[in-house]
Amino acid sequence: MLPSPVLVLGLLGLLSPFAAAALTAPSDVAALASVKAALAASSIPPRSCLATWDFSAADPCATPRRTHFVCGVSCGATDAGGATRVTAVVLEDAGYEGSLSPAVGKLSFLSHLDLSGNSFKGPLPSSLRHLLRLRTLSLSFNAFSGTIPSSLGDLRAMELLDLSHNQLTGRVPAELARIGALRSLDLSYNKLSGRLPAALPPSLVALALRGNALSGPISRATFAGLHRLEVAEMAANRISGLVEGWFLRLPALQQVNLANNSLSGFAVGEAAPPPPQLVALDLGYNRIEGELPAELAGFPVLTSLTLRHNRIKGAIPSQYAGGKTGSPLRRLFLDGNFLNGKVPQGFLGGVAVIGRLGDNCLEGCPDGEDLCQPLQKPPEVCDEMYGAVRPGL
Incomplete structure (x- = not known):
């Protein structure tokens, strides 16, 4: 690999005895330095991953990592110029506090970004849209605020998006439906409002929107194309209307939790084969009226049914x-x-x-x-x- 000491020194302004042996692309080194600099120094514990990020003593991708960059950053890919590129930034839940530097968008070979369980705050940087190789983005259990950037829909390679347990507001962007590879979407426990988006990524296997203020009905246009969806977790919102048979009979659907909403009734009805795959259904603490649908007895693998604290009348179907x-x-x-x-x-x-x-x-x-x-x-x-x-x- 070609060393690039001049560029590294120019970007970081550091005099390092290890510069001649640099491996990492200078743009990646500068981006990592900006990510660390955007955090409060007092929130970086002495024995944490970030405490070992010393750009004056070592190159981030150099091995072996005995004393510097011992964790939190992974490398692997090589660009056209022969420089080693950062492919993952995964920080432990050490209480890091500060903002997420927009420079993170310059880590163009990044495939995994996980900062969950810390105290990052402020808006999600729009520069995330440049991480076109990103496969997992987990920023859960932080204090991010503002809206979810619609430009995240440009990250077509992403398979997991977890923004749960933050303070995000606004709507669920309809643009997320453009992420054709997305299998898991978790936006639970934020302050999201408005109706469910007109469409969701067709490849979804797990959807979690629990603990927001989402309202309106469960639209067939939103869910009908989700032929791989196995888990729908939408409890503790303001979702209203009917629970309809087409939804419960989505071909791969196994678990549904719509407890603590404003649902008003059932329209299950009979259906032709193939038989539904639903295993567990929780509709507790809603406003459901009418009678228990006998048709649920025709769901062959349904073994868990919760309808507690509604306004259901009539007999329990034999x-x-x-x-x-x-x-x-x-x-x-x-x-x-x-x-x-x-x-x-x-x-x-x-x-x-x-x-x-x-x-x-x-x-x-x-x-x-x-x-x-x-x-x-x-x-x-x-x-x-x-x-x-x-x-x-």
């Missing part, structure tokens, strides 16, 4: 207990509704089902059964819900 297709229900949480009638016998007597049927209007649910806890609602509450008049009134 198919849930004895006539369910495929695997039986193993977890069933229906407490906090207005279900009436008798408990299907298949759920009583020590069968292998964990859950709660209490705080309803059910008959024949023995107090001694764990499944029947807590106690049923007072009769007058149930009468009011069903419009009944009790004797003597």
Whole structure:
């Protein structure tokens, strides 16, 4: 490889006895130095990765790394000029505090950037759009603010994007749908608002939007093309409307969590093969009215169903207990509704089902059964819900 001591010294302004043996592209060295300089020196612990980044003593890509650049940076690729390029910056959760330098966008061979679990703050730099080789971007558990740059949609090679647990605001950019390789998208626990985007990356396997202020219905246009989606985690938002059968029957969908939203009902309906792959469905703490859909008993691998604390009326479908297709229900949480009638016998007597049927209007649910806890609602509450008049009134 060709040494470049003059360029390195010019960019960094440092006099180093190791300059003649430089390996790393000068632009990468300068970018790494800027990333470190943008952090508060007091937030860099003495034995941390960044504490070993001493540009006056060693080249970032030189080996062996016994005392300097011992962690946090990886190298591998070589550019057309023969210089070694930085391919990954992965910092430990050491409490680094400061902003993310826009110079990070000059690490043009970077494939992995992980700064999670620290105290980075301020906006996400728009220069991230230049990292066209980036495959994973994890900035979770920091204090980034502002909006998510729509230009992240230009990072077509990215497979994982995790911006969860920050203070990001605004909408989920529709431009993210352009990332054709994206398999995992996690924007949970921010301050995002507005409706779900009109489209999402078609290659998604896992989607997590939990703990924001997203609103509006679950649009078929947004999800219908997600044939690989296995996990949809959208709890603790303001999503409204119906839970429809086309969504629950997405061909690869296995886990859905829409708890703590403003959903109002079901429209499951019957469907032709192939059978749905849904294993777990959580719709607790919504505003769902109507009756329990018997059609869910036709989901062959559905073993966990949570609909607690809604406004569901009517009887528990007998198919849930004895006539369910495929695997039986193993977890069933229906407490906090207005279900009436008798408990299907298949759920009583020590069968292998964990859950709660209490705080309803059910008959024949023995107090001694764990499944029947807590106690049923007072009769007058149930009468009011069903419009009944009790004797003597």
